[in-house]
Structure formats: C-alpha cells, structure tokens
Amino acid sequence: MQIKIQNLSKTYQATRGLLPVDLEVEEGELIALIGHNGAGKSTLLKLLAGWLIPDSGQVFVDDINLKNRLAVVRKIGFVPETPNLFDFFTVEYNLKLFARLFQVPFQRIDEILKAFNLLPFRNNKVQVLSKGLKQRVSIGRTLLADPAVLLFDEPTSGIDFEMTKEIYKLLKEFHSSGKTIIFTSHRPEEIKTLATRIMVLHQGDLVFDGSPQSYFQSDIHEKLYL
Amino acid sequence: MMMIRNIITLTVNDLAIAFKNKSIFLILFIPFFVYISLMLVDEAGVEIKRVNIGLIQSQHYPPVILESIQSADKLFSILTVSSKEEGNQWLKEKKIDGLLLRPEKDKISLVLVVLKKESVLSLQIVESFSALQKAVEGNGINWISDIKPLQEGGIQRQTLPTWILMLVMLVSFIIMPAQIAEEKEKKLLLALLQTPMREIEWLMAKLFLGMILIFIAVLFLHLMGRFDFGNVLSYIAFIGVGSFCFSAYGILLGFFCRSQAGARTLGVIFYLPHLLPSALSEFSQKLSTVAPFLPSYPFFESVKSVLLDDRRISTLFPAWLYLLFIGLLTFFISYLLMKKRWRM
Incomplete structure (x- = not known):
C-alpha cells in the first residue's frame, strides 16, 4: 500500500493549516508526525481521511485518487483524537452499525470485542x-x-500511562501485521523506539522527514522542543 | 461579597455562551417578528378590497338589490354562474367571495353562501350589504337573512389545517436541523463518511426520518381528534409532498449550523415566519398578500382545501409541483454542501 501526496495544502482563515506538501509513504511504514499545536499534523491526517477537502493537491492510495472516496474508503482507517461514537447507544450497537455499512459479518464484531478486551463492556x-x-x-x-x-x-x-502503553503496544502489533501507520504526537521522546520514520511539521510546513536516529541527531529536536 | 462576584462572573459567562450559540438573537428576533406581524395585521383605515359576488343566471333577484349592487362597483364586482353547484365550485376555487341565493320568490331577503362564516371577507360582505341597504332604503328588513358556510364541521375541524402546519413546521425547522447539527457537531457524520456509505444515502435517510415523523404526527392528530381524512389520496399526496419539501428544507438549515444550539436558534427564526402568516392570513388582507411568498402557504392552503372543501389534487396540482420543486432544490443544495464537507 503506497500513498503519494502531491502539492497538498489546506489553509484556514485564522491559521496557516498545511502548506503545499509532497510526500510518499511506503507500505508497512510506521510514521510519527510531530509538531506543536497548529503545526498542521491533524490537518494532514484529516485530509488523508477525507474529513477535509484540500485547497490544492492530490492524494493517491495505490494509484487511486482519494477523490474517489468509495474506492479507497476501505483502505484507510482514521481514529480521531476525540472518539466520535454514538454515545447514547451500546458498544455493540456502534460496532454493528458500522459492520452493516462496511458489509462485514457480525462475527467480526466478536473478534474485535475480544481483541480489544471489550467483551465485558459490549452492552x-x-x-x-x-x-x-x-x-x-x-x-x-x-x-x-x-x-x-x-x-x-x-x-x-x-x-x-497504562492505557498509553497499551495503545503503543497496539500500534506495534498493527505494524508487525503489515499495516501502514501514521500517527501524530506531541511527545517525541515517547516515539523514539516506536516509529520507523519521523516527520516534523512546523507552522504548516514539513521541516523534517527522516529516520528516528537522524531526527534525534539533528538540531531540529532542540530547536522545537528544548 | 465573593458570592456576588462569582454570580456576576457566571452570569456574564452565561450571556457570552448565549451570544456565542446565537440564542440571544431570539430575544431580538421575536420582538422584531411580532412588530412586523402587527404591521401586517389590518388596521381600521385599511382600503376595502372589492369583493366578487356570484349571481345565479336562472334566479330572479329583487331589482332593487340587483341595481344597488351593480351601482356599487367600488364594493362589488358581479360574476354570473349557471347553477348553484357551479357557484359553490367557484367559491371553493376562490373565483368568487360570496354567492347570493334567493330561496323564496315572494320575499326580498337573500341567502349569502360563503366559504367560511368566521372570516374577514364574510364580515366585509355583510357590512357592505348593510351599508348599501341603509343608503338605498334607510332601515328595513335585512337583505341578507342567512349566511351559509360551505366549510362545515365545527371549529375543531376548521383549525385542523393550522395544527397540521404547526406539526410539519415543528418537525422540519426544530427537530431536523438540531439532529443534523448534532451529528456534525459530534463528528458522527464524518465517522459515517469513513464507510462505503454514499452522501445521498445519508441524506435520503434523514429525509425519510423527517417524512416518517410528520406522517406519524399527522396520523396521531387525526386519531386523537377523531378527524376524518377527506379525500384520502389527495390528502396523502399533499402530506407526502409537504413532508418531503419541509424535511429537505430542515436538512438544509442543519447544514448551515455547526452546533445544536445554533440549529435550534435558526430553527425558531424560520419556524415562526413560516407558521404565522400562513395560519393567520385569513384574518388579514395584508398578511394574505405576504403569505404566498412562503412555501408553507401553498401547503397550508392545499391541505385546507382538501380537508375542508373536499378539493382534489387535480385542481391543486401547481401547488403540489411547487412544493416538490422547493424540496428538490433544497435537497440538492444540501447534497452539494455535504460533498464540500460544509461546516463539518
């Protein structure tokens, strides 16, 4: 699964959002996207998830344009910062609704509930x-x-802290099962041993793109965080 | 002292929230709306509208009355109908405002047939006849001895179209926008758009929700009030197209708002102007000239005609098409806004 981002940008009235950016993401990468608040991290993810419509540029997932939402919607999953669930319904109802829309068998719900230790909370x-x-x-x-x-x-x-450790463990598991992962973080130290690639956004601009080793050896970390 | 300071701080905060979620606009909007409505209600000096009086060709009207009506051409215009049945039909179609019948040949008195007894128009006809008689004869036996309304069924049934309008507007402008804004506010719509669901499917689901709620509410109203449905097919056709039109309208309003609070405020701002002029137009000539500009008016008038005048959809087709057009237009705009992820 390869993602190609070409000249992608999004600006807001008050903030810069994301300045035009070009990127390529290879299959199986675990990318940490870091930067301060308002750097454009969430904007980039929301553009990839189709939550936002870009001002310019295009995204291709396995050579399929992201504009063709229905063709790529099963290929990309987005977990927002604040869980957007139907609060007034049960855990099982939420999963069933989306299982119906994804047209996956309900058996998958039991697998998910079990895998995420949610069986006691299903109702x-x-x-x-x-x-x-x-x-x-x-x-x-x-x-x-x-x-x-x-x-x-x-x-x-x-x-x-405990749940954070669990989330990182999950990310590692997803990565080892061959999935391509991009996640945002405020805390570079935490992702030192997790990510295979680090990207740094600053005021909407991509200012670093490289391995964790090169990131921590460079002065960018000091400039931004120390 | 500390307590008072905290209360003031919290009150200012609450006012800021009310300003932010636009609830405060209602306290400005409602008095403004009442002011405009009062301006539109007829005042004492309002210019009298010339009324169309129907006379049956084969009937012999007393010459004194006929001549008086003909000479009072600022008050009346005369239209001739071939029979009482045609006159009644013209009344229902509002081609005439009143029909004069002469029940007994030897007496001078007439029977006035009107659409609705308790209306400004009926009152105006009776007053005009009274003034005319006074000018011609001085005091005498009233020319109009009886007033027969075409719309029977008591005050409960007369008010039924207004209640139906109120229900439709409530679902469309209060419930629908708030529900859509909630899904947007909680990012639930975006979550649904992460699935292979098409935008049009979500919009259709919302449309059906509005239509189902309206149908249930109307059915419940009929069951509770034990009202019959009149011409069932025509009635269903108008409730169907009305629920489609206003549900689509409500969905569009929901797209204009980011939050539920904003949607509620906007809902009230649309609810009142759509409800009142249509429901009150019979009591004011000015309102009856303003009301047709609102899509709620053809819906209200058509439902009223079907329920009270037993009219059929074939004679009300332009209103039906107009409601369908407004529904399709607002639905299409909502689709475009959804595609653009407008205010999500």
Whole structure:
C-alpha cells in the first residue's frame, strides 16, 4: 500500500493549516508526525481521511485518487483524537452499525470485542465508558473493515500511562501485521523506539522527514522542543 | 461579597455562551417578528378590497338589490354562474367571495353562501350589504337573512389545517436541523463518511426520518381528534409532498449550523415566519398578500382545501409541483454542501 501526496495544502482563515506538501509513504511504514499545536499534523491526517477537502493537491492510495472516496474508503482507517461514537447507544450497537455499512459479518464484531478486551463492556452505553475505553472502541470500529492504512490523531491524548502503553503496544502489533501507520504526537521522546520514520511539521510546513536516529541527531529536536 | 462576584462572573459567562450559540438573537428576533406581524395585521383605515359576488343566471333577484349592487362597483364586482353547484365550485376555487341565493320568490331577503362564516371577507360582505341597504332604503328588513358556510364541521375541524402546519413546521425547522447539527457537531457524520456509505444515502435517510415523523404526527392528530381524512389520496399526496419539501428544507438549515444550539436558534427564526402568516392570513388582507411568498402557504392552503372543501389534487396540482420543486432544490443544495464537507 503506497500513498503519494502531491502539492497538498489546506489553509484556514485564522491559521496557516498545511502548506503545499509532497510526500510518499511506503507500505508497512510506521510514521510519527510531530509538531506543536497548529503545526498542521491533524490537518494532514484529516485530509488523508477525507474529513477535509484540500485547497490544492492530490492524494493517491495505490494509484487511486482519494477523490474517489468509495474506492479507497476501505483502505484507510482514521481514529480521531476525540472518539466520535454514538454515545447514547451500546458498544455493540456502534460496532454493528458500522459492520452493516462496511458489509462485514457480525462475527467480526466478536473478534474485535475480544481483541480489544471489550467483551465485558459490549452492552454498556458508550457515554458511561472512560476515554481510554472509548478510544479502544473507536480503534476497534476502524479495524472492522481491516484497512491497510491506519491514521491515528493524538492516540494517547488525555489517557493515562497504562492505557498509553497499551495503545503503543497496539500500534506495534498493527505494524508487525503489515499495516501502514501514521500517527501524530506531541511527545517525541515517547516515539523514539516506536516509529520507523519521523516527520516534523512546523507552522504548516514539513521541516523534517527522516529516520528516528537522524531526527534525534539533528538540531531540529532542540530547536522545537528544548 | 465573593458570592456576588462569582454570580456576576457566571452570569456574564452565561450571556457570552448565549451570544456565542446565537440564542440571544431570539430575544431580538421575536420582538422584531411580532412588530412586523402587527404591521401586517389590518388596521381600521385599511382600503376595502372589492369583493366578487356570484349571481345565479336562472334566479330572479329583487331589482332593487340587483341595481344597488351593480351601482356599487367600488364594493362589488358581479360574476354570473349557471347553477348553484357551479357557484359553490367557484367559491371553493376562490373565483368568487360570496354567492347570493334567493330561496323564496315572494320575499326580498337573500341567502349569502360563503366559504367560511368566521372570516374577514364574510364580515366585509355583510357590512357592505348593510351599508348599501341603509343608503338605498334607510332601515328595513335585512337583505341578507342567512349566511351559509360551505366549510362545515365545527371549529375543531376548521383549525385542523393550522395544527397540521404547526406539526410539519415543528418537525422540519426544530427537530431536523438540531439532529443534523448534532451529528456534525459530534463528528458522527464524518465517522459515517469513513464507510462505503454514499452522501445521498445519508441524506435520503434523514429525509425519510423527517417524512416518517410528520406522517406519524399527522396520523396521531387525526386519531386523537377523531378527524376524518377527506379525500384520502389527495390528502396523502399533499402530506407526502409537504413532508418531503419541509424535511429537505430542515436538512438544509442543519447544514448551515455547526452546533445544536445554533440549529435550534435558526430553527425558531424560520419556524415562526413560516407558521404565522400562513395560519393567520385569513384574518388579514395584508398578511394574505405576504403569505404566498412562503412555501408553507401553498401547503397550508392545499391541505385546507382538501380537508375542508373536499378539493382534489387535480385542481391543486401547481401547488403540489411547487412544493416538490422547493424540496428538490433544497435537497440538492444540501447534497452539494455535504460533498464540500460544509461546516463539518
């Protein structure tokens, strides 16, 4: 699964958003997208997920233009920072709704519930779950269609240390199963041993793109975070 | 002292929230709306509209009355109909405002047939006749001895079209925009767009939701009030096209708002102007000239004609087509906004 990004940009009224950027992502990469608030990390992920319409540029997933949403929608899964679930329904209802829309058998729901330790909560309303559990349901929902590319926007934001470790463990597992992953983070130290590639966005501009080793050897980390 | 300061701080904060979610606009909008409505209600000095009076060709009207009506051409215009049945039909189609019958040849008194007894127009006809008689004869036996309305069924049935309009507007402008804005606000719509669901499917689902809610509400109203349906096919055709038109309209309003609070405010801003002029147009000539500009008016008038005058869709087809057109137009705009991920 290869992603090609050509001249992709998005500007907002108040902030710069994302300046035109060109990128290529190879199959099986685990990319950490880092930068300060407003750097354009979430904008880039939302553009890849089809949440935002770009001002310019194109994205190709396995040579299929992202504009052809229905052709690529099963290939890309996006987990937003705040879980967007139907709060007033149960965990199982949420998964069933999306299983129907993805046209996957309900058997997959049991697999997901089991894999994410959600079996005890299957009949609980989402609104009573902790943010960590909601995040797990959100990830589980995204995996229903087994997409080859997974996008995570601040997956560890607002959750405790134990749950953060669990999320990173999940990312590693997804990566070892051959999935391409792009996730955003505020905390470069945490992703030192996790990512295979680091990209740094600053004020909408891609200012670094390389291996974790070269990132920590360069002065960019010092300039941005120290 | 600390307590007072906290209360002030929180009150200012609440006002800021009300301003932010646009609820505060309602306190400006509603008085403004009432002011405009009052301006549109007829005042004492309003110019009298000339009324169309139907006379049956074969009937012999008292010459004194006929001559008086003909000479009062600023008050009346006379139209001749071939029979009482045709006169009634013309009344229903609003080609005439009143029909004069002479029940007994030897008496001078006449029977006035009107669409609705309790209307400004009926009152105007009776007052005009009274003034005319006074000018011609001085005081005497009233020329009009009886008023027969075509719309029977009591005040409950007379108000039924207004209640139906109210229900349709409530679902379309209050419930639908808030539900759509909620799905946008909580990013649920974007989550659904991460699936192979097409935009048109989501819009159709919302449209059906609005239509189902309206049909259930109308059915419930009929069951509770034990009202019959009049001409069932024509009635279903108008409730169907009305629910389609206004549900699509409500969906569009939902797309204009980012939050539920904003949608509720916008909903009320659209709800009142669509409801009141249509429901009150019979009581004011000015309102009856303004109301046709709103899509709620052809819906209200058509439902009223089907329910109270037993008219059929074949005679009300332009109104049906107009509602269909407005529904399709608003639906199409919503589709374009959804494609552009407008305010999501």
